[in-house]
Amino acid sequence: MTLEEKLAQLVGFWEKGDGEAVAPLQGVFDVEQGLDEVSRHGLGHLTRPYGTRPVDADERARWLWGQQRRLVRETRLAIPALVHEECLTGLSAWRAATFPTPLAWGASFDPELVAEMGAAVGGSMRALGIHQGLAPVLDVIRDPRWGRVDECISEDPYVVGTLGTSYVRGLQSAGVHATLKHFVGYSASQSGRNFAPVHAGPREIADVLLPPFEMAVLDGGVRSVMHSYAEIDGVPVAANAELLTGVLRDRWGFDGTVVADYFGVAFLHLLHGVAADLGDAAGQALAAGVDIELPTGDAFLAPLADAVRAGRVDEALVDRAVLRALLQKAELGLLDATFDDEPPTGVDLDSPEHRRIAARLAEESVVLLSNDGTLPLAAPGRVAVIGPNADRYDALFGCYSFVNHVLAHHPEAEVGLEVRTVREALATELPMSSIVFERGCAVDDDDTSGIAAAVDAARAADVAVVVVGDHAGLFGRGTVGEGCDRDDLELPGVQRALVDAVLETGTPVVLVLLTGRPYAVDWALTRAAAVVQAFFPGEEGGPAIAGVLSGRVNPSGHLPVSLPRSAGAQPYSYLHPALGGDGDVTNLSSVPALPFGHGLSFTTFAHDELVVEPGASTDGSIRASVRVTNTGDRAGADVVQLYGRDVVASVTRPVAQLLGYRRVHLEPGQSVVVDLDVPTTRLAFTGRAGVRVVEPGDVQLWVGPSCLERETEASVTLAGAVHEVGIADERWTFTAVR
CATH class of the missing domain: 2.60.40.10 (Immunoglobulins)
Incomplete structure (x- = not known):
């Protein structure tokens, strides 16, 4: 192989349009070259061909098969590209089933069902010619202020490891390689800020942050790992050979591929300042153990070629990475693939089986936090359904769902899924009740003008169901999600004022929290008749929540993360030593409002x-x-x-x-x-x-x-x-x- 052919196998190509901001700082890396030019020597990965914009699956499959045939027929080595997609809450593609977020997996404590979901997601991916999924996230929750909590499973590393490994097994049983994210330390960032430095000591890393990854490597046989954006004690993980080679390969025996988080190699130069230029960044990443640069070849193409030819980077490091990349393609059958067959048509990405799994997981993940006996609702005559998340379908989905991750940039496109909001589902669950809806306020602004109408509706009702919480988005466009961190753990906007006003009416209030993180709502646990927590429960989440309220579903979810009392007590984990809790040596309490593992039922x-x-x-x-x-x-x-x-x-x-x-x-x-x-x-x-x-x-x-x-x-x-x-x-x- 020539040097250019080698480097081609180590990079991806991402066809993206203006305004489609679904990765950090992606505008800095706009590539002027088209796919034909970039791939003239071959191509390692095709980045998110289905998951970057709303495209018809049949049409895109035809395009994909055409590109693969071109790589086979028109490049010297005739090697197809490996296709990867996001799959954190299901395949991130238009009209594909959207399952509950990983935080909801944690609330279910059901590894068998998570494995079943993984197999269903993997089946959809494989049918469309997708080979690798960028999931699961095995970051252990350390601070609920961090925006990416909704992508995580739990604050307990064992729960993260068991459920994450189950997802790996399910996905890979369908012939799709899973990718562990984000190895390692990302969730322990300073002040809960995205990309912030990590100050964790070696014991915390070894005993809390690494075990889920070790379980997924040793017990799950995962085939790919993605490095973290984080720096730990001053060393960015993308350039950390002790972690990417010493721990992952030498100690654990991992023999798959290590892929870069998007633009993570270039960030060694642009953000971390540990590399003089992109060629230097490429050399450091290769030496540490990064094999594939995603989503494009910003550092691993021309800059790395120049560094190799100038003698600044040993070509043996390139050879090592190429061998791993080709071995992965061999495992997936790509080295023998010709793509002479016809592309798939009519693949049902949201089949009844997908729906069944989504509904069951949503139901199992709803956590009943408190209840004075008001739930289940006993056929109330008039129900006031109130709140910004009561009648908003995107409130059911997490940051990496296609709805919030991609469709937010394409308001002209229909959602492509059958989704019932909480209000719609509750009307079905309580057909004999009169349902009155008032939004009251938005998720995250300071407009209180709608609260008076909500109060009037509550006063006239037998019970008020108030649905509040988050809107998942990216980089400040949401209240939770990647780059959407919080200074406090109060409900966003004026939602607290809305809930307080409705509580003051004296009408029994059932508070429903549709969130991507736990909030400090201890004030509501004794004042509301009942409090229900749902962590972005997906396309069947509306009926699942309504089923709990009506009594059709007996709640069985348990908190996978402590319910905080205040932001000032963060970071907090139930896995604290004696002096990490309350005692006589401090005047402040750090005990959460509700503990890890808490969850009520309609039985005992x-x-x-x-x-x-x-x-x-x-x-x-x-x-x-x-x-x-x-x-x-x-x-x-x-x-x-x-x-x-x-x-x-x-x-x-x-x-x-x-x-x-x-x-x-x-x-x-x-x-x-x-x-x-x-x-x-x-x-x-x-x-x-x-x-x-x-x-x-x-x-x-x-x-x-x-x-x-x-x-x-x-x-x-x-x-x-x-x-x-x-x-x-x-x-x-x-x-x-x-």
Whole structure:
């Protein structure tokens, strides 16, 4: 291969139009060359051919097959391009099914269903000739002020790892390569600001931020990883060989491709200031372990070619990356592909099966935060539906949904999906009730002129359903999403004033939070008759929320992230040591309004008889069982949560740590015993010598409805020597129900 042919395999090409701002600073990198010119020596990736603008799938497939045939027939090496797309909430394409956000996955605590969703998404992608999906996001939530919280799964690394790995397995079962994002540290940014420096120490990185990625590599067999935009202690990840090669490849044995986050290589020069020019940036990224520059070849084409020919970059680094890129194409069958077949037509991107999965996941993810008995609604005669998110379909979707990510730039295009808003769905759920709607205010402005009409509607109603929250967008165009960070955790705009005014009417208020992050709404938990949390539940989210309000759906979601009391207590995690919580040494509380794992139901569950087998060792597992009983009068699903605390350790340990969980469905009066086999490596941490270990000693265990509630307790003593954790050690929790 010539140098030009090698470099061609290491870059993407993105055909995008003016005003389609779906990546940071993309306007700086407008490429004047067309696809034919850029790909005359071949092409590594085609960037988002379906997901950049609303295009008919049949028409675009014909275009794509034509481009692939041209690459096969008209370039010397005859190698097709690898096609990648975003797929965080489903395939990001016009008219494709849009599922709940990852934060909603976390609320479901249902890895099997997440894997099923991944397989459905992967099937759609493969049918359209797409080979790689840029998901899942495995960033652990560290600060809810950060705009990209809606893309994340949880504040608990084990929940992130289990659900994220399930998505990887589902997607890759369809023959599509998943891409882990964003390796690593991105979510721990200073003050919750996008792209801000990360000041995490090596122990936090090793024990909190890295484990989800390790699980997806070792247990999920993921084939691609995307580097983070972040700098950690002054070193940008895109130029960090210790992480991209030392951890990812040498320690974990990852043998797939590392792709750049969009423009991330060029940012080494333009934003981080650690590279003198784009050629220098390309050389640093290659040396660190970045194989593919996305979305275009700003650094890896002409600048890198010049640097190689001038002797500033060793061509052996190029060869290493090319080999990895070609091996990936070989795995996907691209080296033998001719594209002589006809392109697909009539692919149903939003089939009844997609809808079934979307509806079930939406229903399982709705969290009932509080309820005085008003829910489920008992056939009210008159319902006032109020709020800026009550009758807005895009309020159901996250930042990386096609609706908010792409269609926001194309207001002339129809949404392309059948979507029912909360108001529309509630009218269907309560056909005998009179539904009156008032918006009250917008999501994020200071106009209070509509509040008076909302108050009048509430006074005249039997119950007021007030739907407030976020609008997902990018780079300041939303209240949550990439580049949409917050200084505070109050409801955006004048929504608090709207809710307060409706509460003061005395009409029972059901507050529905349609958000992409948890907000500080402790003031509403005791004043509202009920509070319902939904994290952008997708195309079937309206009916799911309405089903909970009517009682058709028994809520079973649990908080995957603590519900904060204030922005001033951030960053906060339930995984804090003793001095990270409340106590007599400070006058301020950091305890959240509601804890990690909290979630109510229309039935009740009891947990008892937590039994732990004796004889656990530092290099073995903890075998526990607990009985869970539905003590109410209707069927429901419970998430059994097993927590532990390492009582004495050589470094400070969390006061509570989720060791295992299991979602179980129970009929009224039914009991089951849940067995949990917890590898002791779940209790591993980085010791004083910088090595991950499991230490002998006492461990407290408990099961309860959240991390703070100990409904049934036990203890175990880990015997043996200090165990150094190796790559072969298991990280999954195995559960069974009997």
